[in-house]
Amino acid sequence: MIVYPKQNAFRIFAVVCAIPLFAISPALGQTSSPVPAASPAATPTPKPRTPTDAVTPKAFKPYRHQGFMKRKAEGPIGILFLGDSITDGWPRKGADTWGKFAAANPADFGISAMRTEGLLWNITNGELDGISPKATIILIGVNNIIQCPDENPEWVAAGIQKIVETVHQKIPSTKVILMAIFPARNPATHPARARIAEVNRLIEKLADGDKTRFLDIGKQFLNPDGSIRKDLLPDGLHPNAKGYKIWSDAMAPILKDICPEAVAAPQN
Numbered sequence: 001m002i003v004y005p006k007q008n009a010f011r012i013f014a015v016v017c018a019i020p021l022f023a024i025s026p027a028l029g030q031t032s033s034p035v036p037a038a039s040p041a042a043t044p045t046p047k048p049r050t051p052t053d054a055v056t057p058k059a060f061k062p063y064r065h066q067g068f069m070k071r072k073a074e075g076p077i078g079i080l081f082l083g084d085s086i087t088d089g090w091p092r093k094g095a096d097t098w099g100k101f102a103a104a105n106p107a108d109f110g111i112s113a114m115r116t117e118g119l120l121w122n123i124t125n126g127e128l129d130g131i132s133p134k135a136t137i138i139l140i141g142v143n144n145i146i147q148c149p150d151e152n153p154e155w156v157a158a159g160i161q162k163i164v165e166t167v168h169q170k171i172p173s174t175k176v177i178l179m180a181i182f183p184a185r186n187p188a189t190h191p192a193r194a195r196i197a198e199v200n201r202l203i204e205k206l207a208d209g210d211k212t213r214f215l216d217i218g219k220q221f222l223n224p225d226g227s228i229r230k231d232l233l234p235d236g237l238h239p240n241a242k243g244y245k246i247w248s249d250a251m252a253p254i255l256k257d258i259c260p261e262a263v264a265a266p267q268n
Contacts, residue, residue, distance in 0.1 A: 058121070059121060059122060059125065060111060060114060060115075060118030060119075060121060060122065061111050061118075064111045065122055065125075065127070068107075068109045068122070068127050069126055069127065071107050071109075072107070072127065072129075072130070072131055075105065076105050076131075076132075077105055077106070077107040077131045077132075077133045078104035078105040078106070078133055078134055078135075078259060078261065078262070079101055079104040079105070079106045079107070079133055079134065079135045079136075079137070079255075079259055079262045080106075080107050080109065080131070080133040080135070080136045080137070080174070081106065081107065081108045081109060081110055081136075081137045081139075082109050082110065082119060082123065082136060082137070082138045082139075082140065082163070082167075083109075083110040083114065083119070083137075083138065083139040083140050083179075084110055084111065084112065084113065084114040084115075084119075084139070084140055084142065084143055085110065085111070085112035085113060085114070085238060086110070086139055086142070086182060086237070086238055086239065087108060087109075087110025087137075087139055088108065088110035088111055088112050088114075089110075089112075089238055089239075090108060090110070090244055091108055093238070093239065093240060093241060093244060094239065094240075094241050094243070094244025094245065094247075094248070095241075096241060096245070097241070097244050097245050097247075097248040098244070100248065100262075100263070100264075101262050103261040103262070103264050104134070104135075104259055104261045104262035106262075107133070109122070109127060110139075113143055113147075114140065114143060115140075115141075115143045115144045115147065115148075115159075116140055116141060116144055116156060116159030116160055116162075116163060117159060119140050119163055120159065120162055120163055120166065123163065123166055123167065123170070124166060128166075128167065128170040128171055129170065131171065132171060132173050132174070133171065133174050133259075134173075134174065134175065134258055134259040134262075135174065135175050135176075135177060135254075135255060135258050135259040135262065136167050136171065136174045136175070136176050136177070137176075137177045137179065137251070138160070138163060138164065138167070138176060138177070138178050138179060139179035139181070139182070140159075140160060140163065140181075141156045141157075141159070141160055141181045141196075141199055141203075142181050142182065142184050142196065142237070144156045144159070145181070145184070145192050145195050145196055145199070146184055146185065146192055149191075153195050153196075153198035153199045153202065154202065156195075156199045157198075157199050157202035157203050160178075160199070160203050160206075161203065161206055164176055164178060164206055164212060168211060168212075175210075175211060175212075175213070175258040175259075176211065176212045176213070177213050177215055177251060177254055177255075178203060178206060178207065178212055178213065178214050178215070179215055179216075179217075179247075180200040180203070180204070180214065180215065180216035180217070180218055181196045181199055181200055181218075182217075182218055182221060182233070182237070182239075183196065183218050183221055183222060183228055183233075184196065184228075184236065184237050185228075185236065186227050186228055186236055187226070187227055188222075188225065188226025188227060189226075193226075200216060200218070204216070213254050215250060215251065215254065217246060217247060217250045220232075220246050220250070221233055221239075221243065221246070232246065
């Protein structure tokens with residue numbers, strides 16, 4: 001028996017370990033095809049929302065809803081405003097023009113941050129029951145655009161259509177003035193602008209010239225370069241007193257036809 005010195009044994013072990021695997025097993029030495037890299041997961045397409053899907057399960061800002069129910073019980077409503085913070089701010093920020101509606105017994109049911117689904121819940125849960133305004137002004141949808149970047153314009157328009165239909169169903173005698181969504185966000189190339197324009201294009205089709213009138217005053221809030229006029233919408237979204245006057249003046253010809261007292265000079 002041959003006895004190798006310890007150092008030689010170590011060398012033999014090192015040589016054996018250095019032999020490539022393909023020399024021991026041809027199968028293991030075969031060049032394998034590279035494993036393709038996993039494809040990145042596709043971004044799922046948001047599920048289209050129907051107006052029914054979008055309805056909130058409870059009142060949006062319940063204390064405001066309760067306040068509207070109380071206003072409804074206090075007396076007649078000749079002209080009703082439905083919407084978000086743009087509508088909600090009118091009695092405070094545009095008090096002079098709001099005062100001109102006094103003879104028509106106005107009611108402002110706008111709520112800050114309201115989206116179409118919140119408004120739809122409110123008007124299907126008592127706010128329209130038992131009232132008969134001659135005119136109902138609706139301005140809604142901008143919060144769906146700026147709060148929900150993945151919400152398609154078609155979904156927003158479907159919600160607005162459901163709101164208009166609900167108003168006509170619950171108040172058959174009213175005439176609706178459906179406002180185009182006001183411009184929001186600078187510059188003119190901001191993605192929200194194109195989505196707003198598409199919603200407005202879709203809801204314009206709801207107008208029939210009688211029960212529903214469509215009114216778009218967005219261009220009056222813009223500079224020639226398409227940027228928002230800060231002298232009318234100081235924060236780029238909400239009108240000041242001058243902005244509300246533009247809105248009031250634009251509605252006057254329609255209101256003169258369907259609710260004359262809403263454009264009458266206030267009595268001293």
